[in-house]
Amino acid sequence: MKKYRFLHHTADAKFQAFGETLEEAFQQAALALVSLMWDWEKVGDKLEVPVQVEGHDMKQLLVNYLEEILYLFDTRRFLLSRVGDISIQKKEGRYVLRTLFKGDKYSNETEIFGDVKAITYNEMEISGTAPFMIQVVADI
Amino acid sequence: MELKKINEYSWEIPKHDNMNVPAVLYASDKLLEGVKRDRTLQQAKNVACLRGIQRNAYVMPDAHQGYGFPIGGVAAFDLDEGIISPGGVGYDINCGVRLLRSDFMEKDVLEKRTLLLTEIFKEVPAGLGKGGTTRLSQRVLEEVCAKGAEWAVENGYGRKEDLLKTEENGRMKEADTSFLSKRAIERGIPQLGTLGAGNHFLEIQKVLEIFDKDVAKVFGIQSQGQILIMIHCGSRGLGHQVASDYIKSMENKFGFKDLPDRELINAPIRSNLGTQYYKSMSAAVNFAFANRQMIAHWVRDVFSKVMGSAEGMDLIYDVCHNVAKFEEHTIEGKQKRVCIHRKGATRSFGPGRKEIPEVYRDVGQPVLIPGSMGTASYILVGTSEAEKLSFGSTAHGAGRVMSRHEALRRFRGEQIKKELEQKGIELRSTSWKGVAEEASQAYKDVDEVVRISDQAGIGRLVAKVVPLGVMKG
Numbered sequence: 001m002k003k004y005r006f007l008h009h010t011a012d013a014k015f016q017a018f019g020e021t022l023e024e025a026f027q028q029a030a031l032a033l034v035s036l037m038w039d040w041e042k043v044g045d046k047l048e049v050p051v052q053v054e055g056h057d058m059k060q061l062l063v064n065y066l067e068e069i070l071y072l073f074d075t076r077r078f079l080l081s082r083v084g085d086i087s088i089q090k091k092e093g094r095y096v097l098r099t100l101f102k103g104d105k106y107s108n109e110t111e112i113f114g115d116v117k118a119i120t121y122n123e124m125e126i127s128g129t130a131p132f133m134i135q136v137v138a139d140i
Numbered sequence: 141m142e143l144k145k146i147n148e149y150s151w152e153i154p155k156h157d158n159m160n161v162p163a164v165l166y167a168s169d170k171l172l173e174g175v176k177r178d179r180t181l182q183q184a185k186n187v188a189c190l191r192g193i194q195r196n197a198y199v200m201p202d203a204h205q206g207y208g209f210p211i212g213g214v215a216a217f218d219l220d221e222g223i224i225s226p227g228g229v230g231y232d233i234n235c236g237v238r239l240l241r242s243d244f245m246e247k248d249v250l251e252k253r254t255l256l257l258t259e260i261f262k263e264v265p266a267g268l269g270k271g272g273t274t275r276l277s278q279r280v281l282e283e284v285c286a287k288g289a290e291w292a293v294e295n296g297y298g299r300k301e302d303l304l305k306t307e308e309n310g311r312m313k314e315a316d317t318s319f320l321s322k323r324a325i326e327r328g329i330p331q332l333g334t335l336g337a338g339n340h341f342l343e344i345q346k347v348l349e350i351f352d353k354d355v356a357k358v359f360g361i362q363s364q365g366q367i368l369i370m371i372h373c374g375s376r377g378l379g380h381q382v383a384s385d386y387i388k389s390m391e392n393k394f395g396f397k398d399l400p401d402r403e404l405i406n407a408p409i410r411s412n413l414g415t416q417y418y419k420s421m422s423a424a425v426n427f428a429f430a431n432r433q434m435i436a437h438w439v440r441d442v443f444s445k446v447m448g449s450a451e452g453m454d455l456i457y458d459v460c461h462n463v464a465k466f467e468e469h470t471i472e473g474k475q476k477r478v479c480i481h482r483k484g485a486t487r488s489f490g491p492g493r494k495e496i497p498e499v500y501r502d503v504g505q506p507v508l509i510p511g512s513m514g515t516a517s518y519i520l521v522g523t524s525e526a527e528k529l530s531f532g533s534t535a536h537g538a539g540r541v542m543s544r545h546e547a548l549r550r551f552r553g554e555q556i557k558k559e560l561e562q563k564g565i566e567l568r569s570t571s572w573k574g575v576a577e578e579a580s581q582a583y584k585d586v587d588e589v590v591r592i593s594d595q596a597g598i599g600r601l602v603a604k605v606v607p608l609g610v611m612k613g
Contacts, residue, residue: 007545008543010542011206060388071327071377075326075327075330117380139207
């Protein structure tokens with residue numbers, strides 16, 4: 001289910017992702033990002049990639065988590081279509097996120113309609129209490 | 141924010157609050173309206189607050205809101221007091237433009253246009269997901285990043301004389317690949333020799349109008365209807381990763397609590413981290429030079445095959461529009477070496493500068509300004525005035541005015557292709573959605589951007605070109 005929306009931004013892509021929990025908002029943020037590049041609803045989920053990222057604060061954690069998707073696409077042609085359960089823990093002053101990315105390998109049938117260069121901190125918002133919301137501007 | 145009019149084409153944000161210098165903006169009333177609608181002015185003010193900034197923070201006529209620095213931002217920093225900032229270069233390091241001339245005329249090419257585009261589309265990997273045709277080893281990728289276009293020429297991609305007509309001769313010698321992360325290298329390996337998506341493109345163009353015959357002739361442009369090839373692309377995932385890596389490590393080391401915007405993160409130029417970023421950025425710059433060199437080579441191959449010859453297809457120039465460099469400029473009456481950041485701005489050096497190719501040293505460097513998809517592009521020439529007005533810089537393109545999301549809502553790729561066909565332009569792309577996002581209506585009027593550059597004196601008009609065939613990444 002889609003729980004994200006895009007907002008007006010002159011040059012880049014600005015989106016908000018929502019969730020009943022912060023973890024769900026993180027899942028939705030990944031799908032929102034991916035929707036800029038391919039139609040995740042049309043991509044299978046036979047491949048699984050375990051993911052662990054860290055950040056010294058929640059925003060850096062979010063950047064590292066979303067950049068993992070760009071990295072996996074560039075280097076392994078991995079197309080994310082689902083995000084498994086997310087756990088976010090604070091360990092020795094750092095945030096650690098663990099999850100399982102599910103998706104498929106790129107083939108000529110998949111239309112790739114855009115390039116996301118990077119995840120920026122610009123106008124980034126993470127509301128850590130209900131209603132959980134994540135706002136991101138991606139450089140495209 | 142207070143904006144003082146200097147003359148018809150330039151405006152100043154006077155020094156206030158924490159600004160170390162004023163900010164100067166080149167724009168017409170019309171362009172200014174657009175700029176006022178987003179955060180460009182606030183971002184220019186933020187740049188003017190950075191440590192060691194010299195003279196003025198500058199904003200080019202095509203400016204729009206970026207992250208940290210505005211797109212179309214130019215700033216110079218003192219080498220001892222100043223900083224270097226990945227956000228002042230941008231994520232697409234050495235995104236740039238390369239222009240090839242030819243002796244072909246419109247009529248020669250129109251007959252074979254479809255075949256030319258089909259072959260180019262086959263040879264030059266476009267769009268995302270389509271990796272380069274060559275799978276490289278890590279060792280070779282590092283060599284590419286160390287040597288740039290020189291590596292490409294040594295390996296059979298293009299001609300030795302191409303290097304003389306590439307900014308930095310196609311190689312920033314300060315590159316040090318040992319500072320590249322494993323991830324940056326991994327992302328670079330499958331992407332060398334690819335155009336990428338977004339606003340990147342390859343066009344077969346014809347000369348529509350020549351404004352300055354003498355200068356055009358020096359550049360190799362003789363007549364209306366002459367065919368040129370323009371290539372617009374950058375350093376792909378490798379460059380993006382370098383920017384992200386150093387934003388992260390600078391933040392971890394220096395923090396961002398004193399900065400008005402987290403994307404303005406920076407390091408002192410002389411610090412270890414500052415040096416490492418510069419050397420890694422240079423490696424990414426080289427990757428992009430090699431990338432455009434390879435693509436130009438494949439285009440020549442296709443012309444050889446389809447048109448019978450690629451003779452006369454000499455490089456006019458290759459410019460970077462996202463880069464940081466060390467250059468000498470006159471500041472408060474003294475010659476001084478500074479670190480210039482150009483983010484979405486093209487170097488625009490006038491006659492005499494040692495950095496520009498010898499053949500152009502009497503007239504100034506070619507400045508290549510790509511328009512949006514299906515619209516005109518321009519060739520300008522750098523001026524000596526620009527050195528005083530903008531540290532030798534001018535615009536880099538049209539600049540967006542509409543979000544991609546809005547463009548997708550309003551336009552259909554298939555419709556745009558039809559409209560372009562009616563204008564006599566053949567379009568190839570791997571994605572209709574990608575075409576809709578790049579609709580020319582989503583961009584500023586490039587004609588107005590170059591007019592202001594010309595009038596303000598930061599880059600003078602030489603020729604106007606329009607596309608006959610477009611391959612969108």
